Amino acid sequence: ALELVAAFGLGQRLARETLSKQKLDSPELVSELVGPEMRRLRTESLRVILLDTRYRLLHIEEVSLGSLNESIAHPREIFRPALTYSAHAVIVVHNHPSGDASPSQTDHSLTRRLAEAAELLQIKLLDHIIIGAPSGGSPGYFSFKEAGVL
DSSP: OHHHHHHHHHHHHHHHHHHHTSOOOSHHHHHHHHHHHHTTOSSOEEEEEEEOTTSOEEEEEEEEEOOSSOOOOOHHHHHHHHHHTTOSEEEEEEEOTTSOOOOOHHHHHHHHHHHHHHHHHTOEEEEEEEEOOOBTTBOSEEETTTTTOO
């Protein structure tokens, strides 16, 4: 059993290293990168994925760890790591421990505020993605970009 856990961990690290060298320009790739870990969390976690000018991974920073159904973060906390790492673009991602990736009113409001802040800071907000559980025909995430909000 211990060998199986070690092999699984190694596989995840290799997949993450491969994805970190790719252009992260789709919610599917972001879901592959952070989804497996974030789906196991019992509380909401909000992370910012920092990207260079070619949309390759610079860093992933956990900005907020919340309760069962809410992760509170202010745009200044979300964009602080982007400024520190001189990121060209960011993708904001958080999980819904319930497994339902549908956005709440708070999620919509946060996305609007993030878009405004990104414009002022001249940092591209590529997407805000909610990680849930895949089921039926659902991919297990919601993308504000795919939904036409961003």
